[in-house]
Amino acid sequence: MADLARLSINQATTREQHSLAEAIAAYAGAGVTGISIWRDKLDECGLDEAVRMVQDHGLRVSGLCRAGQFPGGDAASRQASIDDSLLAVDQAVALGADCLIVVAGGLPRGSKDLAGARSMIRDGLGAVLPHARAAGMPVAIEPLHPMYAAERCAINTLGQALDLCDELGPGVGVAVDVYHLWWDPDLQAQIDRAGERVLAYHVCDWLVPTTDLLLDRGMMGDGVIDIPQISAWVEDSGYDGLIEVEIFSAGNWWKRPGDEVVRACRERIQSAV
Numbered sequence: 001m002a003d004l005a006r007l008s009i010n011q012a013t014t015r016e017q018h019s020l021a022e023a024i025a026a027y028a029g030a031g032v033t034g035i036s037i038w039r040d041k042l043d044e045c046g047l048d049e050a051v052r053m054v055q056d057h058g059l060r061v062s063g064l065c066r067a068g069q070f071p072g073g074d075a076a077s078r079q080a081s082i083d084d085s086l087l088a089v090d091q092a093v094a095l096g097a098d099c100l101i102v103v104a105g106g107l108p109r110g111s112k113d114l115a116g117a118r119s120m121i122r123d124g125l126g127a128v129l130p131h132a133r134a135a136g137m138p139v140a141i142e143p144l145h146p147m148y149a150a151e152r153c154a155i156n157t158l159g160q161a162l163d164l165c166d167e168l169g170p171g172v173g174v175a176v177d178v179y180h181l182w183w184d185p186d187l188q189a190q191i192d193r194a195g196e197r198v199l200a201y202h203v204c205d206w207l208v209p210t211t212d213l214l215l216d217r218g219m220m221g222d223g224v225i226d227i228p229q230i231s232a233w234v235e236d237s238g239y240d241g242l243i244e245v246e247i248f249s250a251g252n253w254w255k256r257p258g259d260e261v262v263r264a265c266r267e268r269i270q271s272a273v
């Protein structure tokens with residue numbers, strides 16, 4: 001079971017309860033080590049203020065969510081995603097984040113060209129990486145469950161993400177999220193292949209039944225994922241960074257008091273991760 005000192009909470013877990021300032025205060029006040037910050041919340045409070053608050057509370061930033069969304073129907077929209085991702089690199093550096101999370105993007109509207117979308121993802125990442133490398137900011141490709149291939153992310157397995165890393169060279173790795181990857185029969189082998197390229201580890205649980213494919217994630221221990229097994233594989237890869245709880249739960253956890261959710265994260269990382 002995981003050490004409490006490795007706990008980070010992805011801000012989305014209390015998205016409905018907390019502003020960024022409130023999340024920072026609540027997590028730090030509960031003795032949580034890290035936070036993963038979302039850029040929409042960052043924009044609400046401003047980068048300078050966010051940097052000050054994170055430093056004042058002594059929180060480690062396990063990741064900044066997110067850059068990417070590279071496929072687009074025209075060159076202008078693709079360039080806009082690249083420009084936005086370059087800005088995200090600078091924000092992640094200012095926050096001292098462990099990595100910048102990339103959610104690559106799905107099919108452009110009206111397109112059925114999945115291979116083309118994946119080429120755009122490779123080209124977009126290739127355009128962002130030189131700046132990220134120069135800034136010393138590791139970029140973490142997060143494969144998303146294949147049910148999101150059309151609208152959110154056409155990188156859907158760890159193997160596919162690592163193929164991209166192989167192609168793109170240094171400065172890029174992967175985020176392993178149990179929710180997206182637990183079903184993959186090749187998962188252990190691909191985590192082993194990733195080695196030091198595992199840049200982030202995200203946990204929650206898969207509920208049965210799942211009533212909403214985006215907003216019904218479970219707290220660790222409440223679903224069917226063998227999280228300790230995956231944690232052991234991630235550990236064996238050499239990853240010793242923070243373990244991030246990331247739960248989107250419109251019907252349950254987002255309705256509970258923020259302090260109760262933070263308490264549950266603290267308990268479950270020690271009992272179910």
Ligand code: ZN
Nearest residue numbers: 142177202246
């Ligand atoms: Zn994740």
